[in-house]
Structure formats: C-alpha cells, structure tokens
Amino acid sequence: MSMEKSFDAKAAEARISAEWEKTNAFTAGANASRSETFTVMIPPPNVTGSLHIGHAFNNTLQDILVRWHRMRGFDTLWQPGQDHAGIATQMVVERQMMERQEPNRREIGRDAFVDKIWAWKQESGGTIINQLKRLGASLDWSRNAFTMSGAPSAPTGEEGNFHDAVIRVFVELYNKGIIYRGKRLVNWDPHFETAISDLEVENREVPGHMWHFKYPLAVNPETGERETYEYVERDEDGNITLRETRDYISIATTRPETMLGDGAVAVHPDDPRYAPIVGKLCEIPVGPKEHRRLIPIITDEYPDPDFGSGAVKITGAHDFNDYGVATRNGIPLYALMDTKGAMRVDGLSYEDSAAIATRAANGEDVGDVSAVNLVPEELRGLDRFDARKRVIAAITEEGLAVTDAEGAPFVENKKIMQPFGDRSNVVIEPMLTDQWFVDTKKIVQPAIDAVREGRTTILPEQHQKVYFHWLENIEPWTISRQLWWGHQIPVWYDGEGNQYCAATEAEAQAQAPGRNLTRDPDVLDTWFSSGLWPIGTLGWPEDTEALRKYFPTDVLVTGFDIIFFWVARMMMMQLAIVEKEPFHTVYVHGLVRDEKGAKMSKSKGNVIDPLTLIDDFGADALRMTLASMAAMGRDPKLGPRHVEGFRNFVTKIWNASRFAEMNGVRGGGGRPAPRHTVNRWIIGETARIRMATDEALASYRFNDAANGLYAFVWGKVCDWYVEFAKPLFDGEYADETRATMGWVLDQCYLMLHPVMPFVTEELWSLTGERGKMLVHGDWPEYGAELIDADADREINWVISLIEDIRSARAQMGVPAGARLDLIVTEADAAASRALTANAPLIERLARVNAPQDGVAGKGMIAVSAQGASFALPIGDVIDAAAETARLEKSLAKSGKDADGLRKRLNNPKFVENADAEVIEETRDKLIALDDDISRLHAALAQLEAMR
C-alpha cells in the first residue's frame, strides 16, 4: 500500500468523525484507566448561534485538554449543550415569522408562539453542534443539554430536567429572601420591550449635543415679580470674573425631552453661586404656558460644580444618577415614556398631572404618581427623539435657550456616552418598572472567598482582579425579562397582589386556598439558567450518578467577556445551592482578532469564518494555529496565512510518514533499544519534547505545547532525523533504525493528537496494526531516563559540523551539487570518534567525500568544529580574499562573544554572586569559543602562508 502525496483533510475528517462517533469514542469515561475524573463544561453556545472564530478558539483549547486527559486515562467528561438565549431566539423566530408574512406573536398568543420557537429549535437549533463536530471537538454528544429542557412547553425529545433545576433554585432563593420583586429603575430595551441587566448594556461614545436652557425662577406671589439673585463667578484665585443679576438658573442637558419629568434642580451644597436660591422654586421652561410647573432647587452631593453650569435637572424616572438624587431627597419619579420608548399617552391629562406635580413641589405628599403623565398633550405618543426636537424648538422659540455672543442658542457638540442594548442596538431607556432581582450581595461572599483562598484559580492572574472588583461592587441582578421564551417566573398573585412562590401552580394554590391566582407573566434571564450549568447538566436536583462522579468539575475555559455574565454567577449560584465551587480552575483566553489586531465585526467586514478556514486548510491546521497563538493573557491575531503555515506542517508530517512507509517503517512496535547514536539521540529528543509538552499543557501554555511540537517534528525529526536515517536504511543499523523511526513517528502522532486529531488519527491507522484508535491512544510517560548525554553531544557535534560546511560552501559559492573532499587536519579523540561513527551521515548531508587525514593546502577552505579542524579543497580558483573575509568575520564574532564572557568571568562579583551552574556554563562557552578562535587563527595563518 502506498500513501497519497498529501493528506486529504476534507475526505478524512468526515470519515474519521463518523468513526469516532460510531465507536462512542467521546462518551464519558471512554478509555478511562484510572479513577480520577476530568470534567469540562462547555460554555453553552447560544441555540441560535453558529460557529464563529471565538467558538473555534474556545473549543479547540478545551478539546486539547480533554483529549490529553482522555489519553492519559482519566475518566473524562466534556459536557455539551446550548442555552436558550431568550431575546436572541425570540428575535430569530419573530423575524422568520415576519419574512413568511405570518401573524405576529401577539396575534397568535404566547403558547402558540412558544410552540413555534420549540419547532424552530428542533429544526435549526443544532447548527452549532455539527459545526463543533467539524472542528473535531470531542464532546459527549449523548449528554447534550439545553437550558430549557423539561419546561412544561417542551415537546417530545426535549425532556431532561433543566427546568426543574431552574425553578427549584428560584423557589429556594425566594424563600431565603434572596430573590425579591420591586419597582426599580432598570435598563429598558424599547425594541424588545423588556428589562435587561446592566451587563447587556453596551456604553458607547457617540456624537451628541449638550443644550443649555434657562429655568426661570418662580414669580414671587407677593410682589408679582420674578425672583432674582446675584450670580457671581470666580476664577481659581477667587477673583470675580462675572457678576450679574439673574432671574434664572442655567441647566445643561443632553436629553431635553426628559425635562418634562423633572422633579427638582440640584446643586452642590458647597457651590456658592447658587447658595442664594437653594430652597426656592424654579420653572421648567417647557409645556403649556398656563400650566408651567415649578420645581424646587435642592442640594445634593451628586452635581459636579465644575461640570456645565454646576446645576443639574433631576429626572428620577429616566436617569440612574437622578434616581439616586431623587430617592435621597424625596423627589417624585415621573415616568414619561411607554414600553416602546414613546411619550406616554396614558394616565391623567397634562393639566391634572401638572397640578399634582406642583403640589408635590410645594412639599405636599401626593402618594403614587404612576398615573401622573407630565407629557403635554401635543407631545403624547411621539417617539422620544421626536419629542426632543419639539422641546428644543419650543424652548428656543421662547427665548429660554442660553445664547452665545451672537445670540444664537448655545449648543455644544460633544461626545457623550450612551447606553445601547447589546442585542437590539437601540438606545436603552432607564425605566421605572416592577422587576425581580437577586440580592447578589447576600450570596457574593463565598464566591469571593473561593478565589481569594485559592479553591478556585483564575488564569491568567490579572483577571482575578477584575473578578474581585466586580464582585466587591456588585449590584442587584435584574432577573426578570418581559419575554415569552424562557422559564416563566414561578410566582402567582391573588387579587390583592400577594405573592405565592412555588414550583407548580398546584402548590401555589395550596398556599392560597380559595383564591384566584394569576401567574407572573415574566420569564427569567437566560443567564439565570446558565448560571446553573455545572449542576443542571449533570441532572441536579436529582441525585444522579453523573453528578456524584463529575461534580465539582475541573476546568472552565472561557473568554474574558463573560467573566461577569457567567463565571461569577456560576460561582455564586453553585456555592449558594450546593455549597461547592463548580470548578478548580478558570482559564480565561483572549479574543481572536483579525490580522491587524482589530476586533472582528460584521460591520467592519473583517470576520473570519472558521468553517471557511477548515474548508481551505483543514481542521487540524486551524486548531494548530489557534493553539500556537494561545499565549496566556494575549489576544490571538489570526489571518489565513497563519493557517496556511500550519497546513504546510500537516503536509510535512504526512510526508515524513509517507517516506517512512516507503522505506518499510511500521508503527505499533514498542520502544526499541538501538545502538546507533542517531537513534539513541532521537529517542532522547522525543523524551524531551514529551516532558516539555506535558509541562506546557499542565500550565495551560497551549502555545508552548503547539510550537514545541511543531519545532520538534519539523526541526528535529524531519530536518535531521529523517535525513540521518536515509543512509542507515542499508546496512547493519537498518532494522533498529526502522524500529526507531516507527516508534518516533508514533510518539509524534500521540503527542500531536490533542491538537491535530484528524491527521494523526489517519496516520495512526495507515502506519500500523493498532489495538485501538488514536483517540484512545495511551499518552506516553517516559522522561529524562531516555536521554543519552553522549549521543546528544555527538549528534549535536555532527549537526554543527554539517551546518558549518554547508555555510562555508554557500558563502564561497561552491555549486550545491559539487562533492568536496573532506580533509581532517586535526582531530582530538572525541572528534575522531564522532567523525568515524557518523561519516556516512556527514558525507551525505554536507555533500563531501569520505573524510581523510591530511594537511591544508592551496585552494582549500577551512572549517572548524569543536576539537577538530578541516580543510575542503574547492579548486584552484579559490578567492583567497573572500576566504580571508569569511574567516575574519567569523573570528570577529567569536572574539566579541569571548570578550564578553571573559569580562564577566574576570569580574569577582560575578563569580561570587552567580549560580555555580551559570558560572560553569559561561566557562564552557568560553572554552569552546577560544577553541574556535584558535582554529580560525590557524586557518588564517595557513591561508596567508599559502599566498
């Protein structure tokens, strides 16, 4: 049988994948030969998701760890699954319904819509599973989990009990008082019409405007005149720079439409400019003239006297900072907008609303203000941004905009930070609504302690700081979403609004005999369910065998972007519920960027599709590339040319194997005990790379593992060992060389398998009779005992001699094909031995004839090695000047290096302080250099004498 000229990734990958699947190669516990378990939970991809390069990276790293442990005989589980992605999934299905011109979700109703989502999930929700298989990810697919499995609406085939876990945790935390409902200002997504958590908000800097308006002081009822005050501005030294009598207070805002809901104007208590008017009322310069509202001027620490005018309008229901000021100072929270971000049309008339607000401004307790709608009739129903334009126009027309020197309205163009929904891309509106919250402060401490006390390690270390910082300043977590797709909140209300929390309606009813109950329509944040991923996927709350065996899990591999979303919450929730850390190590990897280091995004058009890369170069090449770039704490920058380089590597090992096969080498034998130095040397090198690979993987240095193996296979095995072996295939060492090469290649397949599973599996099956597939191969355990120091020294000597001869030939312009004589002018015992033992190798690789003793003469170039000098006749036309230059250049370099070393060794402090090992190393280097230098001097003298 002869092998093809290169690896056909496309055909082989599909065939090998099918074979792995057929033999249940990835099933939990497959190939286990010891009792330790190794468990990895996949960060569940979104059910609507398809494989992007970030997934490819994340799962490649996990797969490397998993395959490595499986080969080492651990009882290994890599748990797959997806999360139900509330908003994203609802969005996908709604869009599909729209495209098909079907009735929308409100028309068909909640149950029918949820059924449609399930149908969609069953048809299209498995996309990423097949893509992960193409990557070679060795997840135990028989255990595939889903965060909505077992929900009451779930169809056949979606059993499972994740829903039980979610509901059970909600009820438990509710009963402990950790989950509560309350009216709070939340991030509201006007597109999806739901609350979202602050993590789902992206703050972006966008061009905006800052308008400056005058809020006139109130008319004094006694005098009928507007109040005035002396407004004085001073510079840093206290000199007065402006003094004028004003009948207004100047307010800067980026959101004029919210002025309608202002409840106060706040200034800093230490701001002398406004001290005279604190406690007085001012007028909101918008709304029907006859019902202009008055609001109090209050003090609060929040306003920054150096920012804008130093006075801040307070709209408690539409800004998080203002909300704080308003609640501290008893200012009412007037809601202005509906769930779509349009100005409200409900509630009382403007006139009635303004009247109530005025009473409130005068200090009267007006109670619940939810019916108060301070949007003037002509603005009701307008989109918030249209309303903004109208407000600005009205104020400007009335002359209440602050003007510049030319009398034009003063509007600053400036960058402002604006919140956007990460899914909807619309401006998030802070909204006052009833929501459910987890009081995270009550469960956060064990999650902090676990990392602080080392029960869970976050790598790289710098991320621990981020983790602590977030957890130590944690805010309540909004877990309710106004969606239909998700776990419905297990709380029922009676007619009076009393809450009954229970796992089922029957249990809730039992708590409220005779009362008519309605269930809270909201669902839980998807992350609330993914937070239970480690135990939920293993069958909790049932006491399953899997749970007992595989929990706590071992390593979580994830990107830094979800440390808060997911990692921190898993820590909190698992600790709160089963009181165990869910994993002992969190390995946080970087974000894959494009070749120039830019974030990949659809809008930039620089997205690299991993499946295209797999099509073009094969999954192994992609995986090897990603692994080689996985330096801890760094973002990999990926371009197709990188992958191409590793595709070449795949071809390289393929061809080395092909060469071996052509020469009768077979794998599958045991480790030979060869006599020839070359064979002993490569076995030692193999042992070195085995140790280095394990060390790298054990410390999550995937790049070191991948690059080390690359350098070993290409630089040691292919460049040297295979070349050395060629002359050995005839003669007395032929058998042991075949055995050694077969063994070495087997080791390459074994060690490369976690990173490049397909080509190695293919080579494994092509090159020998094997008891089992490579996926279940036994990871090697040998080490330093296989290193033969003598063989090492000898072969390194041979290699550097060959390199020196090649270099000299090339520099002197000797034709590549020409065979030169190799005259040994001097050689010590070790050199002679090495020369004799390896002569055929040297002859072949340096293209020289068999070495013979002699003296240097005219027309020869000089080459030196440790303990030996050589002369190579290159013909009568030798360019003596060029040869002199070559030798002198070499001499200059060696001389410089030697001087440096000598200087160090002559420094008594170095000898005193440095490690004995370092000193010895330095001495050895100097001895070698001096030897080299004297040989070069001799050669130069010879050359001179020859002239």
Next chain:
RNA sequence: GGGCGGUUAGCUCAGCUGGUAGAGCGCUUCGUUUACACCGAAGAUGUCGGGGGUUCGAAUCCCUCACCGCCCA
C-alpha cells in the same frame, strides 16, 4: 477620571521564576540529491518605546514619561 494590558526583526508575535534575544510569514541567493516546491540549503535585518533606578548582570524587577488598546465610571 479609575483600573488593566500592550509597545521586541519589514509584518504578526513568543520569550514562564533576571544570565546577554527567538519563531512564523515576508525578503535575498542557491537548489529538482531515495518523503515533501504546501520543499530543501545558505543569508540579511533588532540602541527589546524614551528616561532613571536596583543588580556582578535587565527585554525580564522597580519608578517615571510617551503612545496604543480594553474594561469601568
């Protein structure tokens, strides 16, 4: 404004606990010799961002400045 990270060969990046700089790609020259041109051989290119300090010795540790990026306000 606060925090974190980065600045090393033309490009993209390694360089873990200090011992005197490496890889891949690209470039130049040569090459079809028992696998591989997705190859082989040889070669050129670095005041390791600037400045200061600790040390016998600093790309590596400390301080400082500059620029770039990310996260949080």
